[in-house]
Amino acid sequence: AQSVSQxxxxxxxxxxxxxxxxxxxxxxxxxxxxxxxxxPGQHLQLLLKYFSGDxxxxxxxxxxxxxxxxxxxFNLRKPSVQWSDTAEYFCAVNAHSxxxxxxxxxxxxxxxKP
Amino acid sequence: xxxVSQSPSNKVTEKGKDVELRCxxxxxxxxxxxxxxxxxQGLEFLIYFQGNSAPDKSGLPSDRFSAERTxxxxxxxxxxxxxxxxxxxYLCASSFSGAETQYFGPGTRLLVx
Numbered sequence: 390a391q392s393v394s395q396x397x398x399x400x401x402x403x404x405x406x407x408x409x410x411x412x413x414x415x416x417x418x419x420x421x422x423x424x425x426x427x428x429p430g431q432h433l434q435l436l437l438k439y440f441s442g443d444x445x446x447x448x449x450x451x452x453x454x455x456x457x458x459x460x461x462x463f464n465l466r467k468p469s470v471q472w473s474d475t476a477e478y479f480c481a482v483n484a485h486s487x488x489x490x491x492x493x494x495x496x497x498x499x500x501x502k503p
Numbered sequence: 504x505x506x507v508s509q510s511p512s513n514k515v516t517e518k519g520k521d522v523e524l525r526c527x528x529x530x531x532x533x534x535x536x537x538x539x540x541x542x543x544q545g546l547e548f549l550i551y552f553q554g555n556s557a558p559d560k561s562g563l564p565s566d567r568f569s570a571e572r573t574x575x576x577x578x579x580x581x582x583x584x585x586x587x588x589x590x591x592x593y594l595c596a597s598s599f600s601g602a603e604t605q606y607f608g609p610g611t612r613l614l615v616x
Contacts, residue, residue, distance in 0.1 A: 432594075490536065491536075
């Protein structure tokens with residue numbers, strides 16, 4: 390069965406630290422890849438996505454992610470986090486042969502200390 | 504424009520009762536999805552509607568769960584004979600078409616006592 394694995398469940402960083410959240414998926418075919426963010430008390434919002442083309446994608450608020458096909462990975466990065474980045478982050482995969490449904494990772498809670 | 508809306512925002516019910524959760528997708532979006540977010544299971548796909556095609560019901564956890572989408576727009580998720588393990592946040596999302604970016608609603612928080 391297809392699955393998405395997020396390596397870090399809870400990350401605590403100080404402001405200005407660099408961030409990298411890991412995401413690996415298990416599916417051998419063509420995929421669309423997403424990172425969603427859920428700020429406290431808010432609903433899920435799209436952070437960035439990869440459909441095709443340049444494997445390095447940039448999203449909102451200075452986030453970027455790199456698709457490495459050979460590693461089945463789509464890690465999220467930000468060079469310098471802010472207190473306002475405190476949120477839960479979800480990696481999600483849509484397999485092209487799998488209708489439109491998203492398979493989500495378990496989520497990573499990021500806490501940024503001011 | 505308006506985003507995905509869901510109602511009610513919170514629902515408390517007693518074990519064994521039926522509940523209906525409503526989703527209004529973004530206007531013009533042909534695809535509609537239901538997911539469930541719970542502490543132990545994370546975000547799970549439930550059901551997917553795309554235009555007039557037969558829905559993908561592969562994620563529904565039991566036959567107590569059903570959903571319909573009337574007129575290609577509003578959708579209702581029904582849970583019959585609710586159980587305590589049904590307590591979760593039920594999320595609806597819509598997209599312009601299948602495999603496109605999904606936009607999520609605020610969710611309905613269901614508590615079964």
